[in-house]
Amino acid sequence: MALVFSIQLVLLILVQCVRSQQDLISKFQKLRYLKQTYDVQDLTSEDFVAHISPQDGLKVADKISSLPGQPKMPKFDQYSGYVTVDSDHGRALFYYFVQSTNESSQTPLVLWLNGGPGCSSLGGGAMMELGPFRVNKDGKTLSANKYSWNKVANMLFLESPAGVGFSYSNKSSDYKTGDTQTAKDSYTFLINWFERFPEYKTRDFYITGESYAGHYIPQLAQLILKSNENESNAAINLKGIAIGNAYIDDETQSKGSHDFWWYRSIVSDEIHDGIVKHCDFSWQSSVSETCNAYINEENKLVSNIFSYDIYAPLCLNGTSSKTTGLDGFDPCSEDYIFSYLNIPQVQNALHANLTGLPGPWQDCNDDIFYKWTDQPFTMLPTIQRLMGSGIRFWIYSGDVDSSVPVTTTKYAIKKLNTTIKSPWRPWNLDGEVGGYVVEYEKLTFVTVRGAGHFVPSYQPDRALALFSSFLAGKPPVAM
């Protein structure tokens, strides 16, 4: 299982490391032989009572007066700061919260989580994908994102677990963490955040996110539902979850990735035939030498393109490539965000890095990534339980991502063996096919045409349409 895990994990590796992906692949090839075990705690058996600290006055202190270089735009309030999740360890998670521009007192509250494991929802989700601002090429100023999700919801971005972005712990051993601790800390964060922002306590609450958040989100949802049963806890009004290009099942992730590369005519028939014939990606299997040899050949073929969007231009030498992608998205955005979030005035405005963190803000933390301690081989049993819990469950997929490609999600859903309620059909945005949608019993699956891994970066208008549909609880409109 560990063997399979590590070769997949490389596909989820942080934006920050994209340009050295080739090195990482060879590193992970070695990791495959370590046969680590990944024990995971069953969160359904948790009777978790989160420690609640007093939050008086902290909301006011967290209010952002203005971000350096921000443009004039419709008014909405922004907050950011730390929530302590373990005062003994001095472990605190950083959040960024933007109220909706559209009747924020009525619209739902939505938590957004990026994956990794080890990547920031501030640098990814908020600044590169779906937040109100995009960082300009100068790395100093911001422009408005026309398709920000705070047009329809109050958006809360969490840097999680400790060690990611501005989040930290005073106990370095906390940086060796995994799924279970991440879920518990995220839950503790939420409960305390609701104390700080009590007006949201009864608001409709949703969780969205992508990639390795395919683990985080179902686990957190499960913990919330379980904890809601405990009368000592304040109930969280969880209405639904949506996970995008989601890492949810190691076996289908492996098989689906290899198939995707071949389906897209990136890998030769000969190599793909070899993988199909010689590789077994199931739970207990170990990967054979022959299988490995084919995968090595495959890695060479796929290592030169941007795995998160196979048609996108690369960011070469820190400036955008001349070649245009599907979307006009600037492939060097991560560099601009890195610059921006390391400006001291920006950190001051965000109330971030108050303790003098040892290094610069990074989009993803390699250390967290490599030392990840626990994860289940599959999230499908958790997903099945959530599908029976009454909360809304959507899975979406940008269809030109090769890191957690649409094939892997399709294969995983097939394993759920659920019934089709409304068959696969195109959905419409402005007269164009936005993607395809199929409704299963208690699960909706939506694709986004021409979107890579970071769906709201690559197809911002389609992503906002999809998100609005999710909140409305109705599949996107038909063609």
Add this chain to the structure above:
Amino acid sequence: MALVFSIQLVLLILVQCVRSQQDLISKFQKLRYLKQTYDVQDLTSEDFVAHISPQDGLKVADKISSLPGQPKMPKFDQYSGYVTVDSDHGRALFYYFVQSTNESSQTPLVLWLNGGPGCSSLGGGAMMELGPFRVNKDGKTLSANKYSWNKVANMLFLESPAGVGFSYSNKSSDYKTGDTQTAKDSYTFLINWFERFPEYKTRDFYITGESYAGHYIPQLAQLILKSNENESNAAINLKGIAIGNAYIDDETQSKGSHDFWWYRSIVSDEIHDGIVKHCDFSWQSSVSETCNAYINEENKLVSNIFSYDIYAPLCLNGTSSKTTGLDGFDPCSEDYIFSYLNIPQVQNALHANLTGLPGPWQDCNDDIFYKWTDQPFTMLPTIQRLMGSGIRFWIYSGDVDSSVPVTTTKYAIKKLNTTIKSPWRPWNLDGEVGGYVVEYEKLTFVTVRGAGHFVPSYQPDRALALFSSFLAGKPPVAM
């Protein structure tokens, strides 16, 4: 066979008709039941002697002084006009010829052919794809195409057969035509064009083109090679052919198209499974009712996207969509070209439409398309003979085209059962993967990443790199 032919033919239908594609699909569904036969003459048995007419003074008359609205750019000579291919019938083919900007007296001569059948190499190839000019949004002015193929070759664009574009016949029965007559007329055109431009008689000569030119080009090449054996004919110095997204084999075209739509997550598993189970696309088979039902369902799903580039925006209401495609190519280009080529001053400058044609210039002629009389079910035997003839043979494929998708070409090449000389590898342009290349014995296959059916429109820089490699007889450079 006819059954299979007609459902495929719809996929090749002219740019001009894209916005009414849904209607055409249902029209073609009906055509499938007509069970037309498509007899085809074996051009290898032809002992064809083309009639040569005197061409004195015609070259000078064909010289274009300047095209209305053309920009300032590096100097090259342009010519256009008619070559009579049957004086009894008054059948004349229109050509547009642009000399190379790079030592035109040394660089090769390349004939470009669009497909259809029934589409124009002037409106498609020259004005929309690889010629020196692109028509601006105003439909009146031109801008320079930075990646024009006349940077490396003297490019000859032929509107063929009679009935296409400005080409015509005084005998309306000539508009019911097919593969054999098209090959003979194109050959007659060439022989006479060489009389008009005798300096090119001994020049290295190549033929390139796309789509249904997957029929035209191998057939014309075959006729040239056969005719070169006849001492009564002047030999044409044919060095090689390159065909892009080429319609070459009806069986693999059918199977490959259905697979492509499914591979790209455009069609559901259920429909694709039904097609795989119930459809037989081989030579003599008829399509079952059950197969048809699945194909009808599939047609509904695929009818809303631009089949020539599945990620491109549509041209909605005659103006470009706001959504950007892979490439920044304007999806309404065909409209601008239509406007431009119907301006009387433009036609005068081109020496076109001297006889007062009954309708406007059209990119593709429906009448020619629907009344096509003969075509072989497969071009593979012809291709096999050409591969043994000593001329260079390249096939290329823009990998996001669904009309003649990369899968169809891969399946067709598999049927050739040729040996791999150098395995599938990525090729490089400006640090990016331009596509993939595999060298077989006597055949080179190259994909162009992120390109639709009209490769030079969608990925102009990659197309020029590929074309330059083809002329140099070397596969594009490795990553």
